[in-house]
Amino acid sequence: MPTVRFRGREFDCVHGAVLRDVLLAGGESPHNGASEVANCRGLGSCGTCAVEVSGPVSDRTRRERLRLRVPPHDPDAGLRLACQTRVLGDVTVEKHDGFWGQHVSAGRDD
Template identity: 90%
Template sequence: MPTVRFRAREFDCAHGAVLRDVLLAGDETPHNGASGSLNCRGLGSCGTCAVSVSGPVSDSTRRERLRLRVPPHDPASGLRLACQTRVLGDVTVEKHAGFWGQHVDDEDDGVDGDDDGE
């Protein structure tokens, strides 16, 4: 039975379980802030459940690859959509800052720092 590690907690799950479902069942979320309410509910179309995952998981789905090509995501970031990722063994999951969870470097704190007056 695989174990998912997330925010200093551990959850056991069935082999092949959807990562988003595992986190939600454990009273955790793959979303930040308002994206917890404003998301596609696991359809793979919004991109707000993007996380870093290390460990054995399923290959990216076509839907996931297409969504991660659309800004603010970058396909080179290595992020996965929790709603499209199946757990195949013990994994460690990290959620990054920002509405989309796409901020993976230390220079960006997830706050809009534009000086465009908006």
């Protein structure tokens, strides 16, 4: 059973579970600020659930690839949409700053 690590907490889930659903079921959110209420509810169209994921997850869906090409996202930032990402093993998830979680460099010391 995979474990999802997020904001100092751990959640077990079934193999193939949607990351957004795992976080929400655990009382956490893949959204920042107002995007908590202003989002597409898992349809992959708004991009507000973008997170950095380390560990085995599904390949990007077509919808995810298209949305992450649209600003403010950078397709090379390595972010994933939690609503389109399936957990395939133990993962660590990080949410960055910004309405869409797009400020990847803001949380890094490099």
